[in-house]
Amino acid sequence: MEDVFAFIENNREMYLTWLQEICRLPSVAAQNRGMKETAEMVEKILKELGAETLQVSTSGYPVVYGLFNPDKSKILSFYNHYDVQPEDPIELWDSPPFAAEIRDGRVYARGVADNKGNLMARLAAVHAYQQVRGELPLQVKFIVEGEEEIGSTSLEEFVHQHKELLRADGCIWEFGYKNADGRPQVSLGVKGMCYVELTCRGANTDLHSANAAIIENAAWRLNWALSTLKTPDERIQIEGFYDRVATLSPEDYEALDQMIYSEESMLKNLGLESFLLDLSGLPLKEKLVFQPTCTICGIESGYTGEGTKTVLPSVARAKIDFRLVPNQDPHEILRLLREHLDKHGFSDIEIEAYSLDYPARTEIVNPLTASVRDTCIEVYGMEPTLMPMSPGTGPMYVLCQSIGVPAVSVGVGNFQSNNHAPNENIFVEDYIQGIKHIAAIMEDFAKRDLD
Numbered sequence: 001m002e003d004v005f006a007f008i009e010n011n012r013e014m015y016l017t018w019l020q021e022i023c024r025l026p027s028v029a030a031q032n033r034g035m036k037e038t039a040e041m042v043e044k045i046l047k048e049l050g051a052e053t054l055q056v057s058t059s060g061y062p063v064v065y066g067l068f069n070p071d072k073s074k075i076l077s078f079y080n081h082y083d084v085q086p087e088d089p090i091e092l093w094d095s096p097p098f099a100a101e102i103r104d105g106r107v108y109a110r111g112v113a114d115n116k117g118n119l120m121a122r123l124a125a126v127h128a129y130q131q132v133r134g135e136l137p138l139q140v141k142f143i144v145e146g147e148e149e150i151g152s153t154s155l156e157e158f159v160h161q162h163k164e165l166l167r168a169d170g171c172i173w174e175f176g177y178k179n180a181d182g183r184p185q186v187s188l189g190v191k192g193m194c195y196v197e198l199t200c201r202g203a204n205t206d207l208h209s210a211n212a213a214i215i216e217n218a219a220w221r222l223n224w225a226l227s228t229l230k231t232p233d234e235r236i237q238i239e240g241f242y243d244r245v246a247t248l249s250p251e252d253y254e255a256l257d258q259m260i261y262s263e264e265s266m267l268k269n270l271g272l273e274s275f276l277l278d279l280s281g282l283p284l285k286e287k288l289v290f291q292p293t294c295t296i297c298g299i300e301s302g303y304t305g306e307g308t309k310t311v312l313p314s315v316a317r318a319k320i321d322f323r324l325v326p327n328q329d330p331h332e333i334l335r336l337l338r339e340h341l342d343k344h345g346f347s348d349i350e351i352e353a354y355s356l357d358y359p360a361r362t363e364i365v366n367p368l369t370a371s372v373r374d375t376c377i378e379v380y381g382m383e384p385t386l387m388p389m390s391p392g393t394g395p396m397y398v399l400c401q402s403i404g405v406p407a408v409s410v411g412v413g414n415f416q417s418n419n420h421a422p423n424e425n426i427f428v429e430d431y432i433q434g435i436k437h438i439a440a441i442m443e444d445f446a447k448r449d450l451d
Helices: 002-010 011-025 036-046 112-133 153-161 209-213 217-225 250-258 264-270 281-290 330-343 367-380 428-447
Strands: 053-054 063-068 075-081 101-103 107-110 137-146 170-173 184-188 189-201 295-300 314-324 352-355 384-388 388-395 405-407 425-427
Touching: 002 184, 002 428, 011 036, 011 112, 011 209, 011 425, 011 428, 036 063, 036 112, 053 405, 075 112, 075 428, 107 112, 107 428, 112 137, 170 217, 170 428, 184 367, 184 405, 189 217, 189 330, 217 295, 217 314, 250 281, 281 367, 281 425, 314 330, 330 352, 367 405, 367 428, 425 428
Parallel strands: 075 137, 075 170, 170 405, 184 384, 189 388
Antiparallel strands: 053 063, 063 137, 101 107, 107 425, 189 314, 189 352, 295 314
């Protein structure tokens, strides 16, 4: 691969320009900003690289599809998304969120880590390989959706209607990061998610807090409801919540034991003394990878501005995500949550479901995992952290495992990329290495025996 790697190095400025150009389009799905323009840019790049392309309409934003070398038998697909999170709070950014400035060896932009850096690294790898070798060594498909940041609400519809477009021998999933010690992370699955908003309503208007003596406070009532969900030892109290959690196999424990996780570097970089429950070693890795969670993502009620305002809130809301593990069902968790609140006297609290994603796993021993791992050593000069599942979530099950496609995650982010936060960033060198890694994966996977 030295010839391809040299080409990538010689054209690094061009590939950085590609990245800056797409990051300057504010493709915020939640606000329908820049979505049409960004989808068109992705399709334009694919066409310029020689792909057969489609913009597949859905009930939401279109899926951009690209196909290279349709006559080759072995198929590698790439799943990415062109939408990004809103940039708020803007005042906490050190440069405009869509300026894509490069400083101190990093590119700063909303969406540069999640997920445009990975998308452009993969497109750049295709370009570099073609320029040096003439054509790609296998059939390559790109599936680039526009709704990942709002729950991939139309993706299941797309998969159901276009399964023939998605057939592949393996899929490189959208994300990937380096750990605090600089070691690449390779993930073989994702946790599922049940993301909900709880709403508690009291009086039909906010009141003077003097009325708190006789009028129920919606914020307190929501707080009491939330306190029933989880104990301080992190045990989720919803009856039946753990019933379907898969028992770990000896192979799972072996994978955790071999998984490299730099605890000291992570704590130091986060300014922490210890992890939750003072966990370390195997129990820490087991909780991170294989245990479900219940997290309050945000609470809103009453007055939280500067100074004082003596108010009795009439409405209180909380957003909660439950990260789920095999074999939990997000729809069942939603039902159990409703039953739990009703049982504890909170039947008045409303539940609105936003994301219901199934957990997904790829077996550790498979040709794609071997390709990603071996080429990781070639490109980065070290063994990756091989995670049986990522603690994050995405629509991997519906797009891959549900139709028999193994999926592996690897990418150009870092553990402080600030996904979904101000000053989102990736390192320039990580981006260039990521291009090389994808080029190496394509060549290696093309030679692998799938049996």
